[in-house]
Amino acid sequence: MAIPTNHFVILASLLFAIGAGGVLLRRSGISILLGVELMLNAANLTLAAYSRQHGQLDGQVFVFFVMAVAAAEVAVGLALLVAIYRRIQSIDVDRLSIMRW
Amino acid sequence: MELAVFYVTAALALVSALLAVSHRSPVVNVLSLVVTFFCVAVNFALLGASFLAAAQILIYAGAILVLFLFVVMLLNAPAETPAIEQRPAQKVAGLALATLAGGGAILLLIAARVAPAPAAADGNAVALGRLLVGPYLFAFELISVLLLAALVGALVLVKRKH
Numbered sequence: 001m002a003i004p005t006n007h008f009v010i011l012a013s014l015l016f017a018i019g020a021g022g023v024l025l026r027r028s029g030i031s032i033l034l035g036v037e038l039m040l041n042a043a044n045l046t047l048a049a050y051s052r053q054h055g056q057l058d059g060q061v062f063v064f065f066v067m068a069v070a071a072a073e074v075a076v077g078l079a080l081l082v083a084i085y086r087r088i089q090s091i092d093v094d095r096l097s098i099m100r101w
Numbered sequence: 102m103e104l105a106v107f108y109v110t111a112a113l114a115l116v117s118a119l120l121a122v123s124h125r126s127p128v129v130n131v132l133s134l135v136v137t138f139f140c141v142a143v144n145f146a147l148l149g150a151s152f153l154a155a156a157q158i159l160i161y162a163g164a165i166l167v168l169f170l171f172v173v174m175l176l177n178a179p180a181e182t183p184a185i186e187q188r189p190a191q192k193v194a195g196l197a198l199a200t201l202a203g204g205g206a207i208l209l210l211i212a213a214r215v216a217p218a219p220a221a222a223d224g225n226a227v228a229l230g231r232l233l234v235g236p237y238l239f240a241f242e243l244i245s246v247l248l249l250a251a252l253v254g255a256l257v258l259v260k261r262k263h
Contacts, residue, residue: 003107003147006210011111011144013210015118015137017203022122024195030127030173034134037165038118041141044153052148060150061232067160068244072251074165078172079255085176 008049016042029081029091033074040070107147114140127173131166138162152226 015038022035044063051059085091088098117136124130142157233241 003103006213007107007111008144008148010207010210011114013206014115014203015141016206017199018115018118018122020202021195021199024198025192026122028127030169030176031122031130034130034169035122037161038121038134038137041138041157041161044157045141045144048145048148048150048153051150057228057232060153060229061237063150063153064156064229064233065237065240065244067156068248071160071165072247074168075251075255076258078168079258081172082176082259091176 005049005053009046012042012045012049014042015039015045027092027094029084029093032093033077033081036077037070037074040066103147106143110140110143110147114144128170131169131173134169135162135166138166152229 019035019038019042022038023032026032026035044066047059047063047066051057051063081091084096088095114137117133117140120133121130121137124133138157138161142154142162145151145154145157
């Protein structure tokens, strides 16, 4: 008995909401990037679920691309965090006010 | 049987995801996100996407989260005190937006009448590879350029200036 597509999409939307909450509520730069990763993963699960629903593999190809872009994003994001840490000795985003007027 | 596996991994994924965004210690955040990504990999396998399940473990749990852990160790990131944003307005707005995103999607999905899922699409690596070097060849090559650009960009960003 196959699992209905709905189940996967509901799980994905819950994971997405948790990730969005993490991005909006946390103050550490690392935790914000972790929330973004969780949201990307939830989107991946949705793509794979609808790929099965429609019996086509294109959705899985998109998941592959999202994974690659997520890897690139996390490399640059963590490099930015390291550069910020060198500058202000903190990764608390509240302390990042250099560009505020 | 499949349904039982789905419910167990879904519950585990949600609990560890909550831990990943709410715990104070960055190391606990990263390690519980590893558990979440493993559960999502099991869900990919349940969807018949065996290649994606392997890629999820290799790329996310293997590469990306090790990179995160490496940076946590490198920066010696202290546990936040307090972990969650303290400004009331931002707290309320953040929680409301997250609830709206999750709750709205679930309400829509429960109301929707979805046709029963057909048999799992053939998700093996051969078929996926044929698509990648066939119709999606240009995007596939573009991804390699993007990864190279990210590599060079990361190096430039962390390079010490003399």
